[in-house]
Amino acid sequence: xxxxxxxxxxxxxxxxxxxxxxxxxxxxxxxxxxxxxxxxxxxxxxxxxxxxxxxxxxxxxxxxxxxxxxxxxxxxxxxxxxxxxxxxxxxxxxxxxxxxxxxxxxxxxxxxxxxxxxxxxxxxxxxxxxxxxxxxxxxxxxxxxxxxxxxxxxxxxxxxxxxxxxxxxxxxxxxxxxxxxxxxxxxxxxxxxxxxxxxxxxxxxxxxxxxxxxxxxxxxxxxxxxxxxxxxxxxxxxxxxxxxxxxxxxxxxxxxxxxxxxxxxxxxxxxxxxxxxxxxxxxxxxxxxxxxxxxxxxxxxxxxxxxxxxxxxxxxxxxxxxxxxxxxxxxxxxxxxxxxxxxxxxxxx
Amino acid sequence: xxxxxxxxxxxxxxxxxxxxxxxxxxxxxxxxxxxxxxxxxxxxxxxxxxxxxxxxxxxxxxxxxxxxxxxxxxxxxxxxxxxxxxxxxxxxxxxxxxxxxxxxxxxxxxxxxxxxxxxxxxxxxxxxxxxxxxxxxxxxxxxxxxxxxxxxxxxxxxxxxxxxxxxxxxxxxxxxxxxxxxxxxxxxxxxxxxxxxxxxxxxxxxxxxxxxxxxxxxxxxxxxxxxxxxxxxxxxxxxxxxxxxxxxxxxxxxxxxxxxxxxxxxxxxxxxxxxxxxxxxxxxxxxxxxxxxxxxxxxxxxxxxxxxxxxxxxxxxxxxxxxxxxxxxxxxxxxxxxxxxxxxxxxxx
Numbered sequence: 001x002x003x004x005x006x007x008x009x010x011x012x013x014x015x016x017x018x019x020x021x022x023x024x025x026x027x028x029x030x031x032x033x034x035x036x037x038x039x040x041x042x043x044x045x046x047x048x049x050x051x052x053x054x055x056x057x058x059x060x061x062x063x064x065x066x067x068x069x070x071x072x073x074x075x076x077x078x079x080x081x082x083x084x085x086x087x088x089x090x091x092x093x094x095x096x097x098x099x100x101x102x103x104x105x106x107x108x109x110x111x112x113x114x115x116x117x118x119x120x121x122x123x124x125x126x127x128x129x130x131x132x133x134x135x136x137x138x139x140x141x142x143x144x145x146x147x148x149x150x151x152x153x154x155x156x157x158x159x160x161x162x163x164x165x166x167x168x169x170x171x172x173x174x175x176x177x178x179x180x181x182x183x184x185x186x187x188x189x190x191x192x193x194x195x196x197x198x199x200x201x202x203x204x205x206x207x208x209x210x211x212x213x214x215x216x217x218x219x220x221x222x223x224x225x226x227x228x229x230x231x232x233x234x235x236x237x238x239x240x241x242x243x244x245x246x247x248x249x250x251x252x253x254x255x256x257x258x259x260x261x262x263x264x265x266x267x268x269x270x271x272x273x274x275x276x277x278x279x280x281x282x283x284x285x286x287x288x289x290x291x292x293x294x295x296x297x298x299x300x301x302x303x304x305x306x307x308x309x310x311x312x313x314x315x316x317x318x319x320x321x322x323x324x325x326x327x328x329x330x331x332x333x334x335x336x337x338x339x340x341x342x343x344x345x346x347x348x349x
Numbered sequence: 350x351x352x353x354x355x356x357x358x359x360x361x362x363x364x365x366x367x368x369x370x371x372x373x374x375x376x377x378x379x380x381x382x383x384x385x386x387x388x389x390x391x392x393x394x395x396x397x398x399x400x401x402x403x404x405x406x407x408x409x410x411x412x413x414x415x416x417x418x419x420x421x422x423x424x425x426x427x428x429x430x431x432x433x434x435x436x437x438x439x440x441x442x443x444x445x446x447x448x449x450x451x452x453x454x455x456x457x458x459x460x461x462x463x464x465x466x467x468x469x470x471x472x473x474x475x476x477x478x479x480x481x482x483x484x485x486x487x488x489x490x491x492x493x494x495x496x497x498x499x500x501x502x503x504x505x506x507x508x509x510x511x512x513x514x515x516x517x518x519x520x521x522x523x524x525x526x527x528x529x530x531x532x533x534x535x536x537x538x539x540x541x542x543x544x545x546x547x548x549x550x551x552x553x554x555x556x557x558x559x560x561x562x563x564x565x566x567x568x569x570x571x572x573x574x575x576x577x578x579x580x581x582x583x584x585x586x587x588x589x590x591x592x593x594x595x596x597x598x599x600x601x602x603x604x605x606x607x608x609x610x611x612x613x614x615x616x617x618x619x620x621x622x623x624x625x626x627x628x629x630x631x632x633x634x635x636x637x638x639x640x641x642x643x644x645x646x647x648x649x650x651x652x653x654x655x656x657x658x659x660x661x662x663x664x665x666x667x668x669x670x671x672x673x674x675x676x677x678x679x680x681x682x683x684x685x686x687x688x689x690x691x692x693x694x695x696x697x698x
């Protein structure tokens with residue numbers, strides 16, 4: 001297609017661009033009194049609730065690769081990763097702001113795709129887009145999202161309330177998003193080597209979907225509330241179980257023991273792990289971006305959570321804050337290293 | 350100085366970096382219940398108040414040039430531009446989140462400078478830093494700030510309440526920050542041409558200060574409240590009077606007449622305008638980044654505002670939404686073009 005088929009961003013200008021991209025967004029939340037288009041948005045939490053706020057950056061070449069991440073999925077994911085943080089506080093999201101910086105290599109149509117995904121996430125999770133900023137950048141695409149939510153003043157769940165003996169629970173399964181990343185990255189290499197070869201991802205639909213279109217565990221967080229289970233600590237799994245358990249232990253001043261065979265790992269994730277010659281436990285412990293929840297509950301809640309299909313009890317908190325360990329399949333104990341995402345290892349301009 | 354004198358960001362890693370940069374921030378606001386270090390921050394507006402939220406991006410090479418903008422000033426300014434938006438709603442800021450993406454060319458010490466400025470702004474304006482994100486980027490430095498504030502539910506001031514005949518008021522003086530930008534940019538060119546020449550900015554201290562270290566007009570907004578003056582519309586001047594009057598008119602469905610000779614322009618700004626062969630009126634109308642307030646009040650408030658030294662009445666709103674004009678010094682009327690910042694004119698990678 002000729003380049004002229006696309007609309008250059010400079011044709012619209014900054015103000016009209018934002019207006020253009022957000023005009024199809026319909027207000028959903030009664031809490032929002034003033035949305036996009038003023039110096040600030042104004043909202044009023046529901047009676048008795050108070051605001052929570054979380055923010056995240058997504059940077060091209062660091063957090064996503066546009067050669068296999070469609071812009072619509074990227075828009076969707078940029079909202080999900082923030083809503084996940086709100087749910088992880090045991091709060092409910094109300095509204096988001098989205099700021100975008102991008103080089104002029106992106107035509108208006110590309111941004112429309114991005115905003116389609118943003119809109120879809122907002123509608124699915126019932127939140128309003130209430131503001132943002134749009135700017136050019138010399139290079140690349142950068143998305144900064146801030147999500148705001150509401151919670152009862154005495155019901156928000158932090159990372160620091162876990163006690164020794166509390167059960168460590170994980171929702172869904174872990175490691176799949178990382179498996180999806182590896183598969184996509186491999187197919188990209190194959191494609192770059194021989195553009196005639198089209199990727200065949202049929203056998204990897206689950207793990208690829210987990211990477212490209214994550215969801216936030218609103219269902220589990222709400223069900224915990226409904227069943228009267230108040231986690232003593234909770235966070236979402238964006239950097240992997242190993243990294244997150246370190247956060248919970250450090251802030252709660254506990255140690256932890258996790259059992260490798262208890263980690264919920266999907267068969268497709270296991271298959272990918274085998275293909276790459278990496279142990280599935282490594283995927284489950286260190287794979288990021290699953291956006292599942294990890295939380296702790298008092299042992300008294302064992303009966304309530306043990307039969308719940310969406311929850312796996314993977315271990316327990318311990319007294320000794322210096323020992324954060326995993327019991328491997330062969331019965332040996334190993335220290336858990338906090339291998340979060342480390343984005344600073346490559347020197348660039 | 351040898352490169353080894355600086356600390357590479359990768360030595361710390363993402364989590365420790367945030368912790369390191371924010372450890373000297375002391376909590377100020379009783380409204381903030383949970384600050385940095387969890388999935389989200391939690392705050393509780395003062396009794397009877399509701400949240401407002403605003404967000405802004407600052408991109409290297411678009412919004413700032415590190416060859417003359419010290420990192421400490423940049424940090425300060427990144428907070429001010431957001432607080433200014435909160436004040437422009439007739440609200441009071443409570444807390445901010447700051448997200449940074451930067452290439453590895455910045456050592457830890459550079460980020461410390463940036464956060465020193467952020468801290469200074471937070472302390473000066475009495476707000477808490479409650480969250481953020483830090484990431485590498487392939488190139489450049491990008492700062493995304495979200496500010497949250499609080500306001501009485503029936504006291505926030507939008508851009509859409511102005512009525513025909515309302516007086517258009519501006520705080521302080523306008524055009525100075527743009528004059529400062531031109532002077533700094535000229536000195537940079539001179540320096541690049543001959544590094545032996547050191548810039549002499551003594552004669553330009555006011556305008557350079559306006560560019561490098563803007564302040565938010567908390568004083569005027571609070572005084573308006575104290576004196577019982579409720580603006581019918583208000584916004585801060587980030588893109589220039591011409592651009593902002595277009596926003597107010599479009600949202601209020603009014604026209605406007607502004608008198609060029611009423612524009613408050615500092616003598617140093619006039620001097621710079623003469624040096625560059627541009628009319629001072631152009632500086633006053635189109636110069637951005639002054640972070641003064643532009644607002645409208647009913648004509649009944651004329652007596653209250655006319656004697657107030659910090660306020661200039663520069664014109665009035667009119668019936669005809671199609672006519673937004675400036676009366677020039679020679680008595681001629683000219684249409685005001687909305688020349689906001691247009692960051693999308695250069696094609697890049």
